[in-house]
Amino acid sequence: MDNILSLPSDSDIKKVLKRDDKEVPGFAQVMAKMLTVCNDPNTSIEDVAKLVETDPGITAKVLGIVNSSFFSLRSKVSAISEAVLFLGIDEIKKICLGATFFQKMVKSGQENQFDRTFFWRHCLCVASLSQAIADEIGYSRPEDAYTAGLLHDFGKIVLDRSGRVNYADFCKKADTCTGPLVDAERDIIGIRHDDLGAYYGDRWGFPPKLCLAIQYHHRRFSHLDLCKEDMQFICIVCLADFLAWTQGMGSMDVISHLALQPEVEKNIRLDRINFEAVIQKMDEEIKNTAEFYEFKFPSSDQYRANLLKANLRLSSINSRCFAPREKEVHGEKRSVTTSITAPHSSLEPPKILSATLKAICQDFGFDRVYILRAASPLRRLQVTKCLKQDSFSDQLASYYISIDTADNGFLQCLRNKEPVVINGSLPGEKEVLERFSVSQMLVVPFFSHDKVIGLLGMDHAVSGKKIEPGLFSSIAVVANELGLALENASTYKKAKAASLHDALTGLLNRIAVDRLLKRSFLKAVNKNIALCIAMIDVDHFKKFNDMFGHQEGDNVLRLIANTLKKMSRPTDHVGRYGGEEFIVVLNDTVPAQAVVYAERIRKEIEHLGHLLSDRFPGLGLTVSIGISCFKSDIKNYDTLVSKADKALYKAKDAGRNRVVSA
Structure with missing residues (x-):
């Protein structure tokens, strides 16, 4: 059990609970005994009745439920043993456990x-x-x-x-x-x-x-x-x-x-x-x-x-999928493994897929090529991409192929991880071929980390030619290269994101913030767009580490980071600038708006500090904030940062938990 459960330590529990854990929550014996009784196949009617009757409140609750209209008993019962005879021991166990939980745990609140x-x-x-x-x-x-x-x-x-x-x-x-x-x-x-x-x-x-x-x-x-x-x-x-x-x-x-x-x-x-x-x-x-x-x-x-x-x-959560993509912070490119038909110079999956489909059509002479992906959790395949040429329509888009109701070549392809020709010989294939208006199609799996992530489908929809078995091995190589290219693209995307973000807080790191700030500064200079910077520092941060340990200090930084992310706009750039210092680049923001933003941040964290006062006794969580705003006499973004930093330390010198504008 110990090697499966990953339980908190006793010291972890003491940090988050006020009382001695022996007193919490005061219903352990009743609950544990009830669970023991409920899981013992040898439990008798008398065992259940005896346990329930030790508590009058629970007894009353159980009998009230048993005598309700829900069970429609012919006559009222006045003893737990009678109730068991009417309803059966399993149903009584369930009712008793619920009543015990309610009476000893839920109802007895503060x-x-x-x-x-x-x-x-x-x-x-x-x-x-x-x-x-x-x-x-x-x-x-x-x-x-x-x-x-x-x-x-x-x-x-x-x-x-x-x-x-x-x-x-x-x-x-x-x-x-x-x-x-x-x-x-x-x-x-x-x-x-x-x-x-x-x-x-x-x-x-x-x-x-x-x-x-x-x-x-x-x-x-x-x-x-x-x-x-x-x-x-x-x-x-x-x-x-x-x-x-x-x-x-x-x-x-x-x-x-x-x-x-x-x-x-x-x-x-x-x-x-x-x-x-x-x-x-x-x-x-x-x-x-x-x-x-x-x-x-x-x-x-x-x-x-x-x-x-x-x-x-x-x-609202899913709508983030429609949010415009942020432009690349830098234009770094890396080479990836290429297909034998077409080099995958792009690291964007849609472009990799399009290039592969075009190459298969050109190099192997297929009239139509498409991507089939599993549509979870419905156990069916969906046409997610089809090579678009004048001779083809979009009728296949979003078409679903069942891989559950009948045996078919698609299911064999997924199970055996090998190319399969769909020719109508198995149940469930004829309807698909009719929909695709072909007599044959070839499906080839492609992989990521040895897991099938999709199928390449291809046919001769125009010419009506037969599919040549000799192509299988060559196309399988292409599918393998496609999987590698997609895997590399995913790895690159993750590595790139990681290189631009702070590992502890998930915010942009200093390198990323500096690059974005430089762009924002150039826009402010060339297009006369308002720009402000807020520098935020955690007050008395060293004491959090000294009094409660570095782990709690890290938790404080994460809390601040989450607050900044929550209260900033999508157009702002939020980053960790080093240690306990954070920076927010406020694009298209005038000084008065920046002050309002900073005050909201300061008050929100102060309120959070009140909430955490018992978790960190004797030490309030607050921040000080310095603001600087772009003016025509500021020649570079370093000066803007320097002014915000000076304003920040003025705020600290003024008594901390302040907002000061340069």
């Missing part, structure tokens, strides 16, 4: 807590969805999936009860986060709720696979050495949590950044799940239990509004 109504509703939704999904895919123990769904987020309650950073205040800032909430938790609070939940789950003796589901429901886990069943178990909770958020049933009243791990698609056949039935089952269960947990299920209008908000947030 003032100023984050909204427990949203949290509890989310827990029940994910639990119900997890069990429904487990039933759909034939998982052996659906009731275990219910338990994992119920407890997957319990680290949030621990943070709310005992975190040094007030979790309610964190939640108020959550809607402005530019990334996943778990990353914001790590940056602001000092730990993620999934790590904290796994830590306590392991400490209290939760079943190993339950701890795994708690820790990995937001992160990748393909690297773990797990059996198929345990891998599926985590995937069930990941999918259920994702579905709950998409339905507006998140653990807090914000629209989170949604992402579903690739492991889910690899381990669960999504196309075989009846999602309508899964969602309907969740609706029915939550509606019928809502009154006992004292929350209201959303009306149909509220439900539609929740879906709209979720989709709007997803749209």
